Amino acid sequence: MSDAPPTTPPIPTADPLSTRALRTARGWDARHWLRESDGGLLALALLVGAGAAGLAIVFRLLIHLFTELLSGHADYAADPGADNHWVPWLGPYFVLLAPVAAGLVYGPLVRYFAPEARGHGVPEVMYAVAQRGGRIRPQVAGVKALASALCIGGGGSVGREGPIVQIGSALGSTLGGVARLSEARLRVLVACGAAGGIAATFNAPLAGVFFAMELILADFAAQSFGMVVLAAVTSSAIARAALGDEPFLALPDFVLAHRWEFVLVAVLGALAGVVGVAFTRILYAIEDLCDRVWRGPEWLRPAVGGLALGALLLALPEMYGVGYPVLGNAVDGRYAVGFLLVLLVGKMIATSLTIGIGGSGGVFAPSLFLGAMLGAAFGEVAGRFSGGDVSQVGTYALIGMGAVFAGSARAPITAVVILFELTGEYSIILPMMVAIVLATGVSHRLSADTIYTLKLRRRGIDLARPELIRPTRRIADLMVPVPEPVREGERLVDVADRLAASGAGVLPVVDAAGVFRGTVTARSAAQQLASGSHDADPVSLVAGWTVRLRSDETLADGLAALERSGAAAVPVHGPVGSDAEDEVVGWLTYQATLAAPALR
CATH class of the missing domain: 1.10.3080.10 (Clc chloride channel)
Incomplete structure (x- = not known):
């Protein structure tokens, strides 16, 4: 006889045919x-x-x-x-x-x-x-x-x-x-x-x-x-x-009255780039402040923080919700310059506070709001200095909307396209492109990140430079061999010692056909034995898995699965689309994740 230690038999799937064999047998799949x-x-x-x-x-x-x-x-x-x-x-x-x-x-x-x-x-x-x-x-x-x-x-x-x-x-x-x-x-x-x-x-x-x-x-x-x-x-x-077929904002037709106003458009574009970067920095600064101040449970944070947001809304109710009616009023020239600037600063703070307290919502519409306030204020000032010989306020408000979005998100093509779809006015495209390009350039000079990528960089991820992204450890690199399974029909008292000796206190369970059914833990077995049910079938104690952990997922996914399970080990299945996607190919334990070499 060979002196080699016995190997753990693989856990078969319900159908012995592979996925490719099934395709052949059924014809068209x-x-x-x-x-x-x-x-x-x-x-x-x-x-x-x-x-x-x-x-x-x-x-x-x-x-x-x-x-x-x-x-x-x-x-x-x-x-x-x-x-x-x-x-x-x-x-x-x-x-x-x-x-x-x-x-x-x-x-x-x-x-x-x-x-x-x-x-x-x-x-x-x-x-x-x-x-x-x-x-x-x-x-x-x-x-x-x-x-x-x-x-x-x-x-x-x-x-x-x-x-x-x-x-x-x-x-x-x-x-x-x-x-x-x-x-x-x-x-x-x-x-x-x-x-x-x-x-x-x-x-x-x-x-x-x-x-x-x-x-x-x-x-x-x-x-x-x-x-x-x-x-x-x-x-x-x-x-x-x-x-219905109405755009989300109803805007009148706009045109640039004079060619020399391209100079004003360029200045507005540069200012919009600054405002876009300022919005990004204020957003994350307030989020960091909320993180430092809050010491309670995360589920309660939006409610308690809601008091601060409510106080701001009491002082400036125009900040309630998305704010499209206020944006429309600014485009129509209904606000004075001073109030436009108050609304601009207020929106930055209100949006940042909403996100900082744990709220859920986008920053695209707020960036359009900021651009409308900036552009309308700029148009009002330009009109006063020129004696009214400039385009209407709404034209500058519209250009400001696209430019501030481009300055914060650095997505110039999207900015041009969405403003064109809002107006359907081709004549506004050229000044819009000038402002958006300048806003994007100023934003790039002032900040390496956009309002979207900065959140990822703070996690150590730079999408613009994939070679600098830290390698992500996969479950396949960490999993250990599948332990010998508990089989249907075995007496619980006979597998108690194996559970206790398994290290993680968790073993896979298979039915009479050898198909994986779930896991059984030492804790559930001990509770059953304490009640006197020594002959119980382990299958009756199975903890099923509705969300499968797969070998191509990351260490973060594995730790989340371990936390959700409440156990010290979880089964690992093959990648989606592979022939092993329905098979248990490994076993992930807390010990394995802790023993993994540190990422460099």
């Missing part, structure tokens, strides 16, 4: 068609576009519902300082309580179900595409929709674009995961979801396309571009059928 063919990717892109439209419609309805419930108005910013008809005896002071009430609901929702739904959303999608192969947890879509709608409805001074990008992207990732797509194709579906969400929410399909390509994928490959365009068009068509 729908899942294989979706996974491998251009036609399959096209079908999924259309499905993601339609789904993103549906989610965007639901999201907008949720915002309207929660705004009505918490403020008593369809949009409180349209009538700032008014009473809430649900609690008229509170007068305008209800704004002190609205953010608190919203925070008490969405705080625990985000903390316990999807922590990545906190904040403005786009950096999380960028990270998922760049570092996680496009994988986003399915529950993010629902949690983000509810949390952001509650936050905005409760007075949070944030926008809709960040949430809908994350919601649509999560949908694309989920459908791609179900179809078991490769990482490259999964990333395309994530971009399709982002584009569809933007297109449906703002009735701007071109802006959705370029937002997804410029910021999410950072790639204009022909196939990706085509799929994203189809998803955006599908989403926009469905949203227009349901919500």
Whole structure:
């Protein structure tokens, strides 16, 4: 006999045939068609576009519902300082309580179900595409929709674009995961979801396309571009059928009256670049301040911080919610220069505070708001010094909107396209491009990061320089061999010693056919033995796994899975799309993660 130690037998899957054998046996395989063919990717892109439209419609309805419930108005910013008809005896002071009430609901929702739904959303999608192969947890879509709608409805001074990008992207990732797509194709579906969400929410399909390509994928490959365009068009068509064909902002026609005003446009562009960088720095400075001040549980942070936000809303009720009515008034020239500057500074603080206390919402709409205030103020001043011989205030406000967004997000193509879609006025394109290019250049000179990438850099991730990104340790590098499984029919008393000696106190359980059923822990076995059930079948104590940890996931994913399980070890399955995706290929323990060599 050989002296070699016995090896642990692999845990077989339910079907002994491999995935390829199944394809051959069945002939045409729908899942294989979706996974491998251009036609399959096209079908999924259309499905993601339609789904993103549906989610965007639901999201907008949720915002309207929660705004009505918490403020008593369809949009409180349209009538700032008014009473809430649900609690008229509170007068305008209800704004002190609205953010608190919203925070008490969405705080625990985000903390316990999807922590990545906190904040403005786009950096999380960028990270998922760049570092996680496009994988986003399915529950993010629902949690983000509810949390952001509650936050905005409760007075949070944030926008809709960040949430809908994350919601649509999560949908694309989920459908791609179900179809078991490769990482490259999964990333395309994530971009399709982002584009569809933007297109449906703002009735701007071109802006959705370029937002997804410029910021999410950072790639204009022909196939990706085509799929994203189809998803955006599908989403926009469905949203227009349901919500109407009006843009999210109704703006009059604008033209530049004199060619010499290009000089003024250039100055405005440079100022917008400065404002965009200032917005970015104030946002993260206030977020850091909130982190230093807060010492309580994270789920309670939005509610307690809501008191500070409510105080700001009491002083400046125009900051309630997204603020499109206020933006429209600025474009129409209804505010004096001094008040425009107050609104500009107030929006920076209100948005930053909303994010800092743990709120959920985007920064795209706030950047447009800031640009409108800056541009309108600039136009008013220019008109006074020129004796009124300049273009109307709204022209400068419109240019400022695109320029400040470009200065903060550094996405010049998206900035030009979305403002063109808002106005449909080609004559505004040339001055808009001048301002946007200068704003982007000034922003680049003042800061290495955008409002989106700075959040990632603070985590040690520089998407602009992949060679500097710290290597990510994969589960495949850390997992240990699968221990000998507990088999159906064994007496619990007979496997107790093996559980105790397993180190982690967790063993896999297989049924009579050898199919993995879950895990059994020493704690559950001890409790059963203490009750006198020595002959219990271990299968009755199985803890099932609804979310599988896979060998190509990261150490962070593994630690999260260990934390959710409450056990000291979890099973590891093969990568999605591989022949081993239904097999247990390894075992991850806390000891293995702690013993892993440090990343350099």
